[in-house]
Amino acid sequence: MENNDSSRRDFLVTGLLTALTAAGCSSKKNPFDSYAGDEVKASGETVKLLSVDGEIIEMDKAFLKPVPDLPRVSNSEERKGIEGKKFVMVIDLSRCKNVGACKSACNHAHQLNPGQNWIKVLSMEDAEHTAPYWQPTTCMHCDEPPCVKVCPVDATFKRQDGIVLIDSDRCIGCRFCMAACPYSTRVFNWQEPLLTQEVAAQPYSCETSMPQKKGTVSKCDFCPDMARKGELPHCVSACPNGVFMFGDLNEDSVTNGAETFRFSELIKDKAGYRLMEDLGTKPSVYYLPPVNRNFPYESGLENETNEDKHTHSK
Amino acid sequence: MIWTAALILICLIGAYAYYRQLKYGLVVTNMRDYVSWGIYISNFVFFVAISLVGSLITAIFRLANVKWATPLTRIAEIIAVSAIVFASLIIIVDMGRPERMLYLFLHGRIQSPIMWDVIVIGTYFFISLLLLYLPLLPDLKILIQFKEKTSKALNKLYRFQGSFWKGTADQLKISKKSITLLCIVIIPVAFCIHTVTSWLFATTYRPGWDSTNFGAYFISGAFLVGAGGVVVAMYIFRRFYRLEKYITEKHFEKMGRVVVMLALLYLYFNVNEYLVPAFKMKKPEEAHLTQLFTGEFASLFWFAILIGMILPILILLFKKGRRPLPMFIAGMMVVVGAWFKRYLIVTPTLLHPFLPMQDVPESYHHYFPSWEEWAIAMGSMAGVLLVITFFARIYPIIPIQETISEQHEKDEEK
Numbered sequence: 041m042e043n044n045d046s047s048r049r050d051f052l053v054t055g056l057l058t059a060l061t062a063a064g065c066s067s068k069k070n071p072f073d074s075y076a077g078d079e080v081k082a083s084g085e086t087v088k089l090l091s092v093d094g095e096i097i098e099m100d101k102a103f104l105k106p107v108p109d110l111p112r113v114s115n116s117e118e119r120k121g122i123e124g125k126k127f128v129m130v131i132d133l134s135r136c137k138n139v140g141a142c143k144s145a146c147n148h149a150h151q152l153n154p155g156q157n158w159i160k161v162l163s164m165e166d167a168e169h170t171a172p173y174w175q176p177t178t179c180m181h182c183d184e185p186p187c188v189k190v191c192p193v194d195a196t197f198k199r200q201d202g203i204v205l206i207d208s209d210r211c212i213g214c215r216f217c218m219a220a221c222p223y224s225t226r227v228f229n230w231q232e233p234l235l236t237q238e239v240a241a242q243p244y245s246c247e248t249s250m251p252q253k254k255g256t257v258s259k260c261d262f263c264p265d266m267a268r269k270g271e272l273p274h275c276v277s278a279c280p281n282g283v284f285m286f287g288d289l290n291e292d293s294v295t296n297g298a299e300t301f302r303f304s305e306l307i308k309d310k311a312g313y314r315l316m317e318d319l320g321t322k323p324s325v326y327y328l329p330p331v332n333r334n335f336p337y338e339s340g341l342e343n344e345t346n347e348d349k350h351t352h353s354k
Numbered sequence: 355m356i357w358t359a360a361l362i363l364i365c366l367i368g369a370y371a372y373y374r375q376l377k378y379g380l381v382v383t384n385m386r387d388y389v390s391w392g393i394y395i396s397n398f399v400f401f402v403a404i405s406l407v408g409s410l411i412t413a414i415f416r417l418a419n420v421k422w423a424t425p426l427t428r429i430a431e432i433i434a435v436s437a438i439v440f441a442s443l444i445i446i447v448d449m450g451r452p453e454r455m456l457y458l459f460l461h462g463r464i465q466s467p468i469m470w471d472v473i474v475i476g477t478y479f480f481i482s483l484l485l486l487y488l489p490l491l492p493d494l495k496i497l498i499q500f501k502e503k504t505s506k507a508l509n510k511l512y513r514f515q516g517s518f519w520k521g522t523a524d525q526l527k528i529s530k531k532s533i534t535l536l537c538i539v540i541i542p543v544a545f546c547i548h549t550v551t552s553w554l555f556a557t558t559y560r561p562g563w564d565s566t567n568f569g570a571y572f573i574s575g576a577f578l579v580g581a582g583g584v585v586v587a588m589y590i591f592r593r594f595y596r597l598e599k600y601i602t603e604k605h606f607e608k609m610g611r612v613v614v615m616l617a618l619l620y621l622y623f624n625v626n627e628y629l630v631p632a633f634k635m636k637k638p639e640e641a642h643l644t645q646l647f648t649g650e651f652a653s654l655f656w657f658a659i660l661i662g663m664i665l666p667i668l669i670l671l672f673k674k675g676r677r678p679l680p681m682f683i684a685g686m687m688v689v690v691g692a693w694f695k696r697y698l699i700v701t702p703t704l705l706h707p708f709l710p711m712q713d714v715p716e717s718y719h720h721y722f723p724s725w726e727e728w729a730i731a732m733g734s735m736a737g738v739l740l741v742i743t744f745f746a747r748i749y750p751i752i753p754i755q756e757t758i759s760e761q762h763e764k765d766e767e768k
Contacts, residue, residue: 143713156387160713177709190557192468193454193461212457213380213450215390216468222559224707228390228450231381254379255450316708319559 113268115207118246121199126289126324127262128202129178129273130306133330135281136161136174138340143176145278146260150249151235156227158260159275163344172337173330176283178275179204179225179260180315180323187217187226196257202289202324203262207246211256218257222319226259262286272297281334358743361736368733371726372447380450382726388711389704389721394448396696397731400579401441401738402475402551403572403692407580408434408482409544413537422608424760425600425752429587431486432751433580436741438479438547440734447730467553474546481540488533491519492755508748548576555699561638562703565631571623575692578616582666582688585609587742589682591751600752603677610676613688617667624659642706651702654694662691 083102091097143159152158158178165172181204188198195210196217218226233252240251247265252258263273271277276284277297287294287303294303306312310328375382385392411430415423446452462469494516501509519525552572555563565571588609592601628646631639646655666684669675675684701721705711711719723731745751 155715155718157713160709162710162712164710186559190466190468192463192466192472193457194463195457195461210454210457210461211451212454214448214468215450216466216554218387218390219555219560219704220558222708224388224709224711227387229379230383230386231379257450 112243112245113247115209115246118205118264119197119199119207121201121203122264122267123200124290125201125267127181127267128287128289128294128303129181129262129276129325130285130287130294130301130303130312130328131176131178131325132283132285132310132328133173133175134328134333135283135335136176136330136340137281137335138163138174138343139280140343141278141280142275142284145274149263149274150258151233151239151252152227152258153229153231153233153252158225158227158258163340171330173333174337174340175327176275177223177225177315178325179262180223180321180325181262183322183324184320186220186222186319186321190216190220192216199264201264201267203264205246205261205264206249206257206259208249208253208256208258209244211253213255213257215257222316222321226257228257229254358740361740361743364736365733365740368730368736371729371733375447375726375730376452382724384717384721384724384727386718386721387714388707388718389701391448391700391704392721393697393700393723393727393731394444396693396700397734398441398444398448399551399572399696399699400693401437401444401734402547403576403579403696404583404689405434405437405441405478405482405580406544406548406573406576407584408485409540410577410580411584412485413540413544416533416537417541421760421763422605424756426584426588426605426609427489427756428486428749428751428753429591430580430584431482432742432745433583433587433738434482435479435486436738436745438475438482439741440738442475442479443737444731444734447734467550467557470550471547471554474543474550478540478543478547481536481543485533485536485540487515488529488536489753489756490749491516491529492521493750493753495519495521496754497750511748545573548572555703559708560703561631561636561642561706562699565627567623567626571620571627574616574620574623575695578613578620578663579689579692581609581613581616582685582692585613585681585685586689589678589685591746592678595746595751597752600757606678606681607673607676610670610681610684613684614667614670617663617670617688621659621663621667624663638706638708642702645702645706646698651698655698658691658695658698661687662695663688666691 080102082100085101086098087101087104088096088098138161140161143157143161146152146159147157150158160177162175162177163172164175181202183198183202185196185198185204187196188204191197192214193210193212195208195212196204196206198204213228215228218224218228229252232254235251242251244251244253245265247261247268249258249261263271266273272286272295273284276286279296282296282298285294285296285299285301285306287300289303292303294301294306306328307326312326312328314323314326316323371382383392383394408431411423412427412434416427446455449455458469458472462472464470494512497504497512498509498517504512549569549572552568556565556568558564585606588601588605591597628643632643632647635643645651666687669680669684674680705719705721
């Protein structure tokens with residue numbers, strides 16, 4: 041535990057997870073079935089825990105059960121999405137100072153090729169005399185996704201929970217989607233991806249987008265595997281400034297882990313907007329304008345890599 | 355012989371480059387996330403464009419009763435068939451996962467312009483093949499009759515392909531009917547293949563591609579490069595096969611007029627394509643257009659406009675310019691200019707995305723094809739020429755029967 045914030049987040053997450061597994065029990069499958077027959081004897085060693093209700097309770101260690109991984113979902117389930125959800129993201133530009141933690145957490149979690157990023161933190165300046173600002177860009181998970189329209193083999197698709205995913209087992213690598221995406225969000229595996237053995241051995245899933253495959257397109261996936269576990273996308277939990285807020289439009293709430301907002305109020309109060317509204321792509325990512333900033337734009341410059349500097353000097 | 359050997363060598367180098375690409379991935383190209391389509395795609399557009407000439411010379415001229423073009427039909431049709439074959443091959447080369455090509459049929463989604471392209475290119479290929487084959491049947495009969503003049507193996511091939519053709523009144527009737535029917539069908543299909551190819555670009559939002567002019571712009575350019583290609587082929591076949599009697603100066607004179615008309619038409623669509631957005635200079639278009647007019651791509655851009663259109667027009671407007679040699683030069687200009695034009699349509703747009711190019715390696719900011727890309731592109735072009743060369747060695751490049759009957763008709767008129 042590095043700080044209070046993250047431990048608090050962990051608890052929140054565990055709470056969600058418990059709720060999820062409990063829901064799982066009531067349906068066909070009981071994930072704890074395998075333990076049912078075992079007789080557990082108290083060991084005498086106890087640990088203190090925070091219950092979901094916020095009370096501190098003491099419990100014998102022997103009664104603790106590991107939460108099993110959720111069962112893998114099938115490809116058709118992955119293509120359908122999580123029922124009843126409509127995921128949205130809000131990116132608060134007034135809080136971003138180009139720390140890049142979102143990027144590195146994402147790159148690490150998805151084992152992206154060096155140099156390629158699913159999240160790009162762009163240095164924006166809309167016109168000559170307007171203020172510069174930092175703009176993290178993810179996949180917009182458009183409701184009218186141009187990439188999905190052009191895909192000839194249904195390798196990239198829109199799910200009922202709003203997420204646009206890629207099935208790398210299906211992708212033929214024509215790169216039409218890359219040409220079609222106005223947000224330049226898609227990256228291509230030009231070569232055999234560099235993967236750790238562990239990742240390379242795991243079965244492919246469109247929800248984890250891993251392991252990546254040579255000759256196919258990939259992009260930000262809104263981390264649906266995390267959502268299934270009731271956890272936040274990697275970028276959201278990695279950002280130290282709470283720039284990213286993730287949530288469900290149906291529940292009208294978004295959270296960055298530390299703070300939770302009513303989505304509609306947040307967008308109304310802070311005049312949220314979406315990128316390139318005129319193209320009619322209807323993104324699921326909303327931006328809050330860079331006003332009343334927590335950091336001056338210049339403070340982000342020190343986080344720039346040499347490559348970025350080259351671009352700006354152009 | 356040297357010609358064929360050189361072509362085969364270029365093809366082999368291309369094949370080796372493709373082997374490397376299969377082994378290491380598309381990383382051997384210099385395409386990257388921004389310029390995700392490079393000369394493979396521009397080469398594809400070029401081949402589709404040049405293949406349209408088959409429909410122009412064979413179908414449009416035939417239906418319009420343009421008799422003088424008869425000796426040129428087979429040249430046009432073999433260019434069409436070989437170009438469309440290599441257009442399909444180069445698309446497979448561009449795919450990151452060529453082994454999944456069957457997915458297009460297993461999981462095809464009809465709303466994708468790529469599926470439309472697959473359908474119309476397939477259709478166009480078969481119609482073109484038939485338009486090459488059916489008029490060849492009477493010629494095969496003649497070839498079979500002159501056994502002593504051809505080798506044994508060739509004779510066997512001719513008999514395999516055409517021994518059922520006896521030239522009876524019934525067969526002639528069916529053949530004539532089918533050819534007319536195919537000529538009618540191929541025109542909309544030809545318009546479709548290049549319009550759909552233009553839609554691969556025009557259905558996106560990008561500056562330089564987001565244009566309602568694109569279909570007509572592509573078609574007019576395609577007819578121009580196809581006619582230029584036929585002029586070049588006419589000249590070469592005439593010289594090396596001594597066909598002065600059949601491909602006469604009159605043919606060059608008339609093709610010259612056709613090329614001028616097509617070049618003017620293409621120039622007109624270019625004016626629409628570039629000057630109208632340039633008048634407005636919308637922000638996303640501005641970077642793209644200034645790069646073309648005065649920036650990084652200016653020399654290529656003006657080369658394509660001047661050498662590919664304006665200069666050929668100037669040469670061919672004069673009667674002296676419509677003689678075989680100047681025609682050949684003008685035809686070469688049109689073809690070379692057209693190749694670079696396709697490159698300019700594909701690549702500069704990709705270097706001007708809506709959001710700034712940041713957070714990517716330095717190499718992502720530029721594009722110049724790698725040797726593998728050049729080798730494969732050149733190999734595909736050599737492949738087209740090789741198919742045409744072999745075809746001309748095996749079959750008469752001037753339709754014998756049709757030319758004879760056309761001459762008979764002419765004599766009777768006199």
